[in-house]
Amino acid sequence: MTETPTAPNAYTERRASGCPFDPPPNRSRLLKEEPVSRTSLWNGATAWLVTRHTDQVALLRDQRISADNRNSGYPSISPAAEATRLHNQTFLTMDEPEHSEQRRRFTGDFSVKRVAALRPRIEAIVAELLDAMEKAGPPADLVSAFALPLPSLVICELLGVPYEDHEFFQRASAVMIDTRSSPQAALAASQEMVDYLGDLVEAKEKNPGTDLLSRIAVQYLRTGISDRDECAKQARLLLVAGHETTANMIALGTCALLQHPDQLAAVRDAGPDRVAGAVEELLRYLTIVHSGRRRVALADIELDGHTIHAGEGVILANDVANRDPEIFEDPDRLDIDRQARRHLAFGSGPHQCLGQNLARLELQIAYPALLRRFPGLRLDRSLSEIPFRDDMAVYGVYELPVAW
Template sequence: MTEAPTAPPAYTTSRAAGCPFDPPQAMSGLLGSEPISRVTLWNGATAWYVTRHADQVALLRDERISADNRLPSYPSISAGSEATRAHNRSFITMDEPEHNEQRKRFTGDFTIKRTKALRERIERIIGELLDGMEKAGSPADLVTSFALPLPSLVICELLGVPYEDHGFFQRASAVIIDTRSSAQDALDASQELVDYLGDLVEKKVRHPGDDLLSRLAADYLVTGISTRDECAKQARLLLVAGHETTANMIALGTCALLQNPEQLAAVRDGDPRRVAGAVEELLRYLTITHLGRRRVATQDIEVGGQLIRAGEAVICATDVANRDPAVFEDPDRLDIDRNARRHLAFGSGPHQCLGQNLARIELQLAYPALLRRLPGLRLDRPLEEIPFRTDMAVYGVHELPVAW
């Protein structure tokens, strides 16, 4: 009798006990054994799992690889993500030329020059949040008291979203990116957020301000370039990504530094150039976009000696690529003085993260300010009791109890 073919190993986000900053061993081990191999996803579908840094760069820059999440074989991360594929369509799930046409509407708001102009305002927000932490006293949850409100306040001001609504949009965002959310819960949360932002866009038509939503409103009604729904979905992407990613980098990066006191001291006391380098290393080492870049081949592609057929799903495992020893010496060690600029935390190619300049300046200001203001900062419970976000599309910690 002929034996049935063995299914590819299951894709997993489970990390080894005591190693919350390292990629899952079952996945990272493929880098040395099968750098391009098949994995089985949550719904039984399969995808090519690409681990090498060079192969990922080649694929993410190849026009034969599609980011369009409407394609039948697109490798969604969960049932909720699958259910909201079409509903959450934005420029990051578009291909050229549509991707560039949509993305360029926002590039001016996220240039290095524009984000540098926000520096003083970000510093004031940081100072106010740290004042609040000191006033409330030790202990505290760093996520709710500092890491989450900082980028939320910044992105709210940039977009023109009232920060007093943060409870609503943070809860909705959490449901959307939770891989455990049911299809209906994810759809409901996404629709609530799109409806909310659509209403805001319409209000901006009547009462415009100096913010991004006001410009979207002008596109929506005045020029007719976009519809209300399109504007709301683009704003949804910027709002969710603008606070979830940086918030988790602040909290998770602080947690990692607390495990490395010498490097923490260097970030606390270092000059801006050294701090900037430390941020790049933390982005590489932690890779909070731990579910990788999801794509579909639209034509046959050969990469790394492996043929990927048209229509096949691809996952570029950025967390594993950021530990590739061919690019980073001793990659499993946190070293804030290494040159980590080749990391793929922000992706590569035309879909490289639009908000990376804003994220960098927030992180470069947040880490040293926090560590200088609270020099005795420490975890308030053992590392093994910290709840890490293996169940979310953005890795990090659900809470980070600290004392000082």
């Protein structure tokens, strides 16, 4: 009997040397040669790896594909993620109708109109952080001085989380999304966040303010619709997602622009519409959720001559789909004037990112403000010396030393 070759693990591969903004070469090769293939997981199991843009959009909208990580066969990203998957249950990992019922509780808070009203406050925070950078003088770490505090301050004010606790929740968040974390450490960090936010929600139930957590406490905890644990877990999702992703996009996007001076100059001098387009292109080009969106089949699905059987895991490689030449011409080129709104950086279908309007606005304000304040901005060390976040669920840089 001939043994079946072991499927390669597309998520243990490193990016090519000198190409920190591109997906790993073998993953990109699959887009051309085998857009639906088998890939091995950290635990020796296998899952289907889907790389083509049109296939991913179809699957993300297919009710036969489940986001529920409680299902057998769900392809967890790491031992830590596997250990915490039940503890981390939120609307992000729910199917209909539970998903929509839970998600609707927050859609109004992140609507285009509600987010647009935050512009003056976000602009003020950006100016304050840039003032502090300028006063301290170069060099500076753009991550700690600007990229991380900006979305952290914004989401703290929106939720009603004290920003003075940022060191705690940023540390716990980092442990939770680090694929190298032990199951014990990840579970402990997750529980710490639930305990912290549970206490906060209960305090707001007794003395509510005008923030989002106060609304959750009054509408859902006080009425008995949700218990403390459920409220805390939803709050944890909003807090972690609300600062981790945008912080890494600000820093990584700046790093990418510094490697493309013509594109950087265009963003610096652009008007609002062109800046908005530039943000979409950076989201496409970088795709910081680089470990793929994880799903499991609920029924047999035929795709590109293959049968994905019920109970089998599926990984949708969004970073590769965002480089699909069938959708984006010359996809490996950064072009801020590209019409890139079809990108999958925020996913697609019913689970498309709830906070995308807020992320877009923060990026649209942050990039030009930073580049206009420091027109001579440059890396303070070579690109090869920048520590990239290969082993985190959200890609980016650990630090970005800059001067001006």
